[in-house]
Amino acid sequence: MAIAANGMQHDLLRMETISQNMANVLTPGYKKQVLSGSSFSQQVAGGLADAAAASPATLSIDAAPGTLRYTANPQDVAIEGTEFFEIAAPQGPAYTRQGGFHTDVRGRLVGQHGMPVMGVSGEIVLSGPYVIDGNGDVRQGDRVVARLKMVRFANPEALQPLGSGTYAQGAARLAEQGAAPSVRVGYQENSNVSSPQEMVRLTETVRHFEALQKIMQGYDDSLEKTIRKLGDF
Template sequence: MDALTIAGIAMQNDLQRMDSISQNLANVMTPGYKRAIPVSRAFADLMGGAAAPAYASSASVLDTSAGTLRATANPMDIAIEGNGYFEVATEHGTAYSRQGTLQVDPRGRLCNGDGRALVGLGGEIVLAPGPFSVEADGKIRQGGQTVGQLKLVQFNNAQALLPMGNGLLAQGDASVADQTGVARVRSGFLENSNVSSPQEMIRLTETLRHFETMIKVAQGYEDVFQKTVSKLGEF
């Protein structure tokens, strides 16, 4: 594989890395957002040959580490402490999220901040008009009675969840785990994004410098090629 091909693939990977970084920076203030981590495979892994100093394929996985909890004193804000995701019904099917901004739609359904219904253990949670509270185990109480319970889903490999935008995640290759982990709901709190702006800016700078270096490599290879062709034309 020639240097021009290697440089081209490396630049493609850099563009994908910049896309992940820009998504992270755009969601630094999104409650419950999980940052994307760009990953690459070495050429040797793909070709089964000797090690090569560049990359051949780029993708991203989720950093599923928990963000810090921020107190809001608003009972319509909830956060998951520990492992687990809220289940959300969307127009594209079931999704999962750590965002805990609540609202009640005109039909009385308990929804997230985007108006998508949260799924309970018995399906959609429908409330009567008036105040309600969310307990630590996810039970919804209204008028002194339990009227539903939030469904908290845990995964064996949550890093395989696929971002759908707006803080929603598709199951992807993640497998649902037995509900053995400890997860509790904190009312009056929101989970902050786990994105660190300074770290993402450092990664962005490194990626831009690497991209510029690969451009110089490609230009240098092209110059050598043109000189070689010119020399051959002299014979």
């Protein structure tokens, strides 16, 4: 029963990740959440002690790139590679693959949620129309005023979701920068969530939950019969 109860708790958490993924199917640059933990058979093999002290499920993200969507908007850019744009969130540096930029009333280059986009030298402040080159340079006329800061992680799956396609560093480790990253101008990256796959995961999770529920009910019925028969002596 301890093993089954632990599995049902994991199923509830898995349902939450599926809900988050389905709600962000159309969110640019969103990375689907994945919940992992020990299987029922592994816990049974480990015995009751391992079931009672079972490690909690681990939440990670699938950092695989999404497909690119052509927007024809020169302020939209998509990274060609595994890097993330750095933005200045209220709680500190955050990272995103969303490349829909614009300027705010203060002239700062900001992302879709109004948070400043960081350049290699800090915030990017502009005084008029601008263009972004394929190497991430931000130009005004013939002058390069900044370069977008794009960060690579050795284990991007450990990034901590903040919501709406933005992530804190969490347990992710910065990786050495290799070749200079490039961007596609006039494109945005789609979410890497597949609706059909999430529906399959939903069905599997519901059936798994029902199976564990039947295990608990069967064990409870067996225990009840045992107690009743002992009472006859």
